[in-house]
Amino acid sequence: MEKPSLKETSFAMNMNSDHTRKTVCVFGTGDFGRSLGNKMFQCGYSVVFGSRNPELSGLHPKGIEVLSYTEAAQRSDLIIIAIHREHYNFLTELAEELQGKILVDISNNLKINQYSESNAEYLAELVPGAKIVKAFNTISAWALQSGALDASRQAFVCGDDKEAKQRVMDIGRSIGLTPMDQGSLKAAKEIENYPLQLFPMWKFPLYLSAALCVFYFVYCMLREVIYPYIQEEKDNTFFLAISIPNRIFPGLALNLLALVYLPGIIAAILQLYRGTKYSRFPNWLDHWMLCRKQLGLVALAFAFLHVMYTLVIPIRHYVRWKWSSRIINQIKNNKTDPFNTTTAWLSDSYVALGILGFFLFVLLGITSLPSVSNTVNWREFRFVQSKLGYLTLILCTAHTLVFGGKRFLSPSILRWYLPSIYVLSLIMPCTVLVLKFILVMPCFDQPLTRIRQGWERNSKVSKKAQLGNGKNEV
Numbered sequence: 001m002e003k004p005s006l007k008e009t010s011f012a013m014n015m016n017s018d019h020t021r022k023t024v025c026v027f028g029t030g031d032f033g034r035s036l037g038n039k040m041f042q043c044g045y046s047v048v049f050g051s052r053n054p055e056l057s058g059l060h061p062k063g064i065e066v067l068s069y070t071e072a073a074q075r076s077d078l079i080i081i082a083i084h085r086e087h088y089n090f091l092t093e094l095a096e097e098l099q100g101k102i103l104v105d106i107s108n109n110l111k112i113n114q115y116s117e118s119n120a121e122y123l124a125e126l127v128p129g130a131k132i133v134k135a136f137n138t139i140s141a142w143a144l145q146s147g148a149l150d151a152s153r154q155a156f157v158c159g160d161d162k163e164a165k166q167r168v169m170d171i172g173r174s175i176g177l178t179p180m181d182q183g184s185l186k187a188a189k190e191i192e193n194y195p196l197q198l199f200p201m202w203k204f205p206l207y208l209s210a211a212l213c214v215f216y217f218v219y220c221m222l223r224e225v226i227y228p229y230i231q232e233e234k235d236n237t238f239f240l241a242i243s244i245p246n247r248i249f250p251g252l253a254l255n256l257l258a259l260v261y262l263p264g265i266i267a268a269i270l271q272l273y274r275g276t277k278y279s280r281f282p283n284w285l286d287h288w289m290l291c292r293k294q295l296g297l298v299a300l301a302f303a304f305l306h307v308m309y310t311l312v313i314p315i316r317h318y319v320r321w322k323w324s325s326r327i328i329n330q331i332k333n334n335k336t337d338p339f340n341t342t343t344a345w346l347s348d349s350y351v352a353l354g355i356l357g358f359f360l361f362v363l364l365g366i367t368s369l370p371s372v373s374n375t376v377n378w379r380e381f382r383f384v385q386s387k388l389g390y391l392t393l394i395l396c397t398a399h400t401l402v403f404g405g406k407r408f409l410s411p412s413i414l415r416w417y418l419p420s421i422y423v424l425s426l427i428m429p430c431t432v433l434v435l436k437f438i439l440v441m442p443c444f445d446q447p448l449t450r451i452r453q454g455w456e457r458n459s460k461v462s463k464k465a466q467l468g469n470g471k472n473e474v
């Protein structure tokens with residue numbers, strides 16, 4: 001995060017200069033109230049605290065007054081309520097004092113959707129005459145105290161009174177936050193749920209890759225370690241260090257990459273089937289579509305691991321031993337293996353395809369960085385993500401297909417009827433590519449394009465559906 005420049009800061013200060021002289025009141029001298037109050041004080045606001053025990057509240061810089069809640073409320077028309085929701089009751093007694101004032105609700109809950117209404121709406125019910133603004137709940141007390149705001153500086157703000165919201169956003173800006181207007185007080189619930197979420201969009205990609213990882217691991221163990229041990233009494237356990245990871249990781253990368261592009265195809269099939277784009281997708285598909293970025297980044301991480309593991313292949317003891325024993329065998333038999341151009345072509349081609357695929361993979365990753373995606377327009381971004389994304393999938397699939405080469409479906413590679421792992425890894429990407437190939441054929445592409453431009457096959461029915469009460473209809 002960059003710090004705001006001097007110019008920006010002074011701009012913010014100028015914008016707020018008429019408010020900076022106004023006093024801000026903070027109810028509650030707990031962790032958050034104290035941090036926010038002290039920060040505003042440092043930034044030039046005059047701050048007064050309201051407390052149950054004004055005489056006991058120490059630890060405040062000179063110049064900050066601590067008064068009773070009633071006295072403090074009289075000193076300002078903007079009051080930040082730094083109190084837990086469970087203790088809001090006493091505010092009803094101050095209702096008269098708080099009439100027409102701006103009350104800033106900064107509270108969080110312990111659980112998502114803990115109460116039926118948001119804390120801010122509850123506050124609005126308790127003090128009907130006040131102008132309620134929800135703000136600052138996404139900022140932590142610790143971050144405010146430590147000065148360096150290392151997590152997000154975004155402070156979501158919402159409220160029904162525009163002027164009140166503007167005042168609160170000005171305060172946010174002048175203490176170094178980036179206020180984001182989220183609309184009316186109805187948005188409070190979402191804002192309150194926000195800090196309780198833990199990487200929501202990463203959950204599905206991470207669980208999915210963990211599950212696939214376990215499956216691939218068991219599969220590889222069966223084929224590469226247990227089978228040779230039982231059939232030939234060979235100890236291949238050292239495969240656990242490099243060989244097996246270098247089968248699991250590329251397989252995962254390829255499958256997760258295919259799963260990034262599969263929901264777009266399912267969406268297209270659904271839209272073609274329904275003949276409209278105005279029907280909502282099922283929730284699972286919606287969620288899948290929304291976490292494609294995270295899915296893609298996890299895939300990129302696995303591809304990166306595969307590349308690292310591949311780089312060390314020539315220095316592995318096992319590989320060097322295999323090479324030297326081959327040479328010794330040739331000497332023993334007094335017979336050199338002839339150079340095979342086809343094999344050389346296949347081997348160079350699959351590595352080249354892998355390198356090109358990986359290059360585009362990294363390019364996708366780079367364009368997903370906010371600092372890069374902010375500099376390209378919507379069409380450019382879609383071009384990279386969608387067109388180059390498919391090209392990446394084609395190259396990586398071709399890399400694996402050519403690597404498999406002739407051995408591919410030969411029965412000799414089956415162990416306990418199990419084919420090599422790359423054969424399994426190819427099922428998903430090949431399916432996605434075949435479906436995409438079908439969808440780009442004009443007989444499907446043309447109606448799909450028209451549907452996406454707003455055309456409806458059966459507009460009467462879909463209008464009914466739009467007006468109808470179906471929860472799934474927009």
Ligand SMILES: Cc1cc2nc3c(=O)[nH]c(=O)nc-3n(C[C@H](O)[C@H](O)[C@H](O)COP(=O)(O)OP(=O)(O)OC[C@H]3O[C@@H](n4cnc5c(N)ncnc54)[C@H](O)[C@@H]3O)c2cc1C
Nearest residue numbers: 260261264277292293296297300364365368385386389452
């Ligand atoms: C390394 C890496 C990084 C990535 N980073 C990002 C990223 O930063 N951001 C990101 O979004 N994705 C990211 N992705 C995921 C992926 O590249 C994009 O989601 C990509 O746009 C998917 O392309 P698509 O052609 O399948 O589908 P889409 O581009 O979604 O869509 C195909 C068509 O469907 C239509 N469509 C899409 N959604 C809807 C909808 N809800 N309702 C109606 N029509 C719809 C569009 O009009 C479009 O014409 C990343 C992937 C990887 C591998």
Ligand SMILES: NC(=O)C1=CN([C@@H]2O[C@H](COP(=O)(O)OP(=O)(O)OC[C@H]3O[C@@H](n4cnc5c(N)ncnc54)[C@H](OP(=O)(O)O)[C@@H]3O)[C@@H](O)[C@H]2O)C=CC1
Nearest residue numbers: 028029030031032033051052082083084087107108140141
């Ligand atoms: N801590 C954090 O990082 C963040 C906290 N928040 C929100 O800020 C609010 C305050 O949190 P925090 O400062 O951590 O909590 P604390 O428990 O540290 O402080 C709460 C304060 O509320 C006041 N209070 C008023 N009535 C009561 C009562 N009946 N019982 C107990 N206390 C009462 C007290 O101040 P006094 O003794 O002066 O009356 C007390 O110090 C919460 O709603 C929280 O969700 C939001 C974002 C981050």
Ligand code: HEM
Nearest residue numbers: 247250251253254303307310354355357358396400421422
């Ligand atoms: C710099 C880029 C790359 C290089 C140099 C490279 C190289 C290799 C090599 C040498 C192998 C054979 C490994 C072995 O003998 O066990 C291999 C296998 C494979 N690669 Fe790559 N690769 C690259 C990128 C990728 C990418 C981006 C993907 C997919 C997203 C991928 C998917 C695979 C798969 C699925 C296999 C088969 C694994 C198996 O089952 O053995 N590769 N690659």
Ligand SMILES: [Fe+3]
Nearest residue numbers: 001002003371
């Ligand atoms: Fe930054």
